Amino acid sequence: MITDIDSVLLVKVARGDREAFARIYDTWSGRIFSLICSIVVDRAQSEEVLQEVFLEVWQRSGAFDPAKGSARAYLVTLARRRAIDRVRASQAARDRDAAQPVEREFDETLAEVEERIVAQDVRTALAKIGEPHKSTVELAFLTGYTHAQIADLQQVPLGTVKSRIRDGLAKMKSILEGER
Structure with a gap:
């Protein structure tokens, strides 16, 4: 039996429950955005990453298993991975653009x-x-x-x-x- 309300909501999101998704978003978007900003730094890119994280929550929340961890851990892990991927992609783009050494x-x-x-x-x-x-x-x-x-x-x-x-x-x- 799942006791964590956020875990219950994520299980409902996996079934396509829009209201559960809205509650997860309202509860966690500010905290997740703060985490992303601390990694990505650029606000515009952080906003894009936040959108990607919650799109992934909507599309792939079926991968969440409450037996393996909390909803908080699931959301933070998604956000960290997406933010780090964005930083790496940005760095790779800067490296490619740097044709001549400074x-x-x-x-x-x-x-x-x-x-x-x-x-x-x-x-x-x-x-x-x-x-x-x-x-x-x-x-x-x-x-x-x-x-x-x-x-x-x-x-x-x-x-x-x-x-x-x-x-x-x-x-x-x-x-x-x-x-x-």
């Missing part, structure tokens, strides 16, 4: 390399902090959710969310300082 000053190149190293260090530290800190920090800083929204999503008290974020950031700081 000469850069040494300092610009060095700055880009340093940014990439720092970003990789942060991703590594985030992976090392473990759950539930990792997912909570990701929701707070990568999706732009408020602490209250995260508490609602994770079904935990607001104070727990704040503690997880604080403790997760402290762990990341310790990991990052240990690597230097």
